[in-house]
Amino acid sequence: MISEEKIVEALKEVEDPKLHRNLVELGLIEKMEIAGDTVKLQVTLTVPTYPMKDKIEEDIVGRLKRFGEVKEVKVNFTTMPPQKSQSLIESLSKGSEEKESRISKIKNVIAVASGKGGVGKSTVTANLAAALAKRGHRVGVLDADVYGFSIPTLLGIKETPTAIDGRMNPPEKFGIKIISIGFFVSQDTAIIWRGPLLHKAITQFIEEVEWGELDYLLIDLPPGTGDVSISIAQKLPGASVLVVTTPQKLATSVASRIGSLAEKTGLKLLGVVENMSYFLSPEGKRYEIFGTGGGQLLAGALRAPLFCQIPLEMSLRRDSDQGIPAVFSENAQMAKAVFEELASRVEEAMSKK
Numbered sequence: 001m002i003s004e005e006k007i008v009e010a011l012k013e014v015e016d017p018k019l020h021r022n023l024v025e026l027g028l029i030e031k032m033e034i035a036g037d038t039v040k041l042q043v044t045l046t047v048p049t050y051p052m053k054d055k056i057e058e059d060i061v062g063r064l065k066r067f068g069e070v071k072e073v074k075v076n077f078t079t080m081p082p083q084k085s086q087s088l089i090e091s092l093s094k095g096s097e098e099k100e101s102r103i104s105k106i107k108n109v110i111a112v113a114s115g116k117g118g119v120g121k122s123t124v125t126a127n128l129a130a131a132l133a134k135r136g137h138r139v140g141v142l143d144a145d146v147y148g149f150s151i152p153t154l155l156g157i158k159e160t161p162t163a164i165d166g167r168m169n170p171p172e173k174f175g176i177k178i179i180s181i182g183f184f185v186s187q188d189t190a191i192i193w194r195g196p197l198l199h200k201a202i203t204q205f206i207e208e209v210e211w212g213e214l215d216y217l218l219i220d221l222p223p224g225t226g227d228v229s230i231s232i233a234q235k236l237p238g239a240s241v242l243v244v245t246t247p248q249k250l251a252t253s254v255a256s257r258i259g260s261l262a263e264k265t266g267l268k269l270l271g272v273v274e275n276m277s278y279f280l281s282p283e284g285k286r287y288e289i290f291g292t293g294g295g296q297l298l299a300g301a302l303r304a305p306l307f308c309q310i311p312l313e314m315s316l317r318r319d320s321d322q323g324i325p326a327v328f329s330e331n332a333q334m335a336k337a338v339f340e341e342l343a344s345r346v347e348e349a350m351s352k353k
């Protein structure tokens with residue numbers, strides 16, 4: 001028999017066509033009964049002559065029948081007392097709710113983490129973002145690495161955000177909306193940002209930027225497991241973490257740190273990316289410059305899949321310095337194939353979430 005949690009998760013995908021929020025968030029599900037393969041729901045609507053009633057019913061039934069365990073769905077509608085619907089609608093137009101709705105327009109948040117700097121975390125973030133955008137997704141990148149922001153360089157972006165009516169509009173490149181802590185401060189200033197200040201900055205980037213509708217928001221975290229990661233976890237429960245490592249086996253201690261952070265803060269571990277895995281000489285000889293096995297070991301320790309192994313490729317480094325992602329380049333052919341593969345693995349993992 002299907003669980004109540006699974007149904008609630010599914011109903012979060014059904015929107016009230018007028019209020020543009022999901023039924024669960026709006027508290028419109030009054031009753032739920034599961035008996036064998038039949039699900040009975042009582043849904044309360046804001047107005048009696050609801051033109052979109054059929055649409056909601058169709059959406060609910062369609063969504064729940066995607067579960068093999070559900071054969072029949074019965075939806076019963078009631079109407080809210082006018083006072084209640086009035087106050088619901090009023091509360092929706094309040095400022096804080098507005099911020100929340102901005103976040104709720106972001107379907108998937110993936111924080112990209114690493115135990116230490118220099119492993120290619122930003123390279124992976126920028127290139128995964130580009131690969132997802134190329135596959136037709138709406139993508140944003142938030143560069144939260146206060147110790148070494150590099151996303152503007154990697155994506156070759158020179159514009160800074162524009163502010164309209166106190167709202168920040170992120171500049172766009174390769175169809176990716178980009179906000180970097182580097183747009184606002186110099187490298188020297190950023191490094192001293194700690195604790196509350198950092199928390200506030202990240203909060204603003206998430207809440208006050210006009211991200212619009214996004215399928216994926218990728219966050220380039222600072223290396224290690226510090227304040228920023230916790231800020232993000234608190235702001236965005238339900239975010240996933242992608243961990244980048246090199247093949248060096250030193251990775252295990254890092255793994256347990258990231259693992260316990262994820263557990264504590266409720267972030268989900270999505271998978272592991274091994275970067276700088278090997279180098280192929282022009283003659284096709286393979287050199288394992290940074291050793292082997294680190295990605296597999298880390299994936300095992302975190303009980304997450306190893307998504308891909310990215311070779312060292314000179315043209316990837318060159319393109320990165322020039323702000324061209326591999327999937328939009330004619331040069332880094334190996335990296336291009338791996339990032340396309342990574343994007344499809346991520347897509348698949350997020351769809352099962």
Ligand SMILES: Nc1ncnc2c1ncn2[C@@H]1O[C@H](COP(=O)(O)OP(=O)(O)O)[C@@H](O)[C@H]1O
Nearest residue numbers: 117118119120121122123276311312313317320
């Ligand atoms: N697979 C790769 N092949 C070649 N150069 C790479 C690769 N991955 C990263 N680099 C280069 O290594 C350097 C560090 O990568 P970066 O993404 O900035 O690391 P991090 O964000 O983890 O500090 C950059 O100059 C980048 O271009």
Ligand SMILES: [Mg+2]
Nearest residue numbers: 122145148150
């Ligand atoms: Mg970086």
